[in-house]
Amino acid sequence: MRKDALENRQKILTIVRNLLDKQDLEQINMKQIANTADIGIGTLYRNYENKSALAMDLVYDDMEAFIVQSEHDLQKNNVENNNQFKIILTNYLNFREKNMSLLNQVENNAKQVSIFYQSDLHQKLVNIFKQAINELNPHSNAQELTFKADMLIAMLKSDVYSFERTSRNLSQNKILDNIINLFK
Known part of the structure; x- marks a missing residue:
C-alpha cells in the first residue's frame, strides 16, 4: 500500500x-x-467500503493484544488448568465488553463476518480457545477441540452476549461461571 x-x-x-x-x-x-x-x-x-470494514480495523488491535496476552498466559505452566481457561475467558469477555458496538457492527455484516472467519486473526482466536479448552478436556481430539472453540466463539457473539447481559440480567462473572461449567 x-x-x-x-x-x-x-x-x-x-x-x-x-x-x-x-x-x-x-x-x-x-x-x-x-x-x-x-x-x-x-x-x-x-x-x-462500509462501516463494518472500518469497525473491524478498529477492533483489530485490541483483538491482537488479547491473542498475544492469551498465548503468554497459556505458556505459563504454574497455573491450574481450570484457571488458565478462566483467565483467558475473562480476558475475552473484557475484550467483548470494551468493543461491543464495534463487534456488533462487524457481526451484522455477513460479508465482513465471512472475511473475518477466513482471516489469520480468527484462526489464532480459535487456536487460543482450543488450547484453553484442551486444558479442561485433555482427551478431546483436534476436531472436537475445533468444534468446541467455534461454538464458544459463536455463543459469545454480540447479539447473544448482549441478550444474556441485558434480558437475562446475567453479570459478566455469572456468564463466565456458566461457560466454565459447560466446558468441564
Whole structure:
C-alpha cells in the first residue's frame, strides 16, 4: 500500500476513535467521517467500503493484544488448568465488553463476518480457545477441540452476549461461571 494511502487509513482510524468518544458507531455516518478527516468521500470508500470494514480495523488491535496476552498466559505452566481457561475467558469477555458496538457492527455484516472467519486473526482466536479448552478436556481430539472453540466463539457473539447481559440480567462473572461449567 502506498504511503499516502496508509496515512489516510491511519487518519481515518484516529478520527473515528475520536468520534467514538462522543457517540456510538451507529450514530456516525461515512460522510461525517470524511468531513471530519478532511478527505473526500471517495477516498474514505476506497479505504473502507462500509462501516463494518472500518469497525473491524478498529477492533483489530485490541483483538491482537488479547491473542498475544492469551498465548503468554497459556505458556505459563504454574497455573491450574481450570484457571488458565478462566483467565483467558475473562480476558475475552473484557475484550467483548470494551468493543461491543464495534463487534456488533462487524457481526451484522455477513460479508465482513465471512472475511473475518477466513482471516489469520480468527484462526489464532480459535487456536487460543482450543488450547484453553484442551486444558479442561485433555482427551478431546483436534476436531472436537475445533468444534468446541467455534461454538464458544459463536455463543459469545454480540447479539447473544448482549441478550444474556441485558434480558437475562446475567453479570459478566455469572456468564463466565456458566461457560466454565459447560466446558468441564
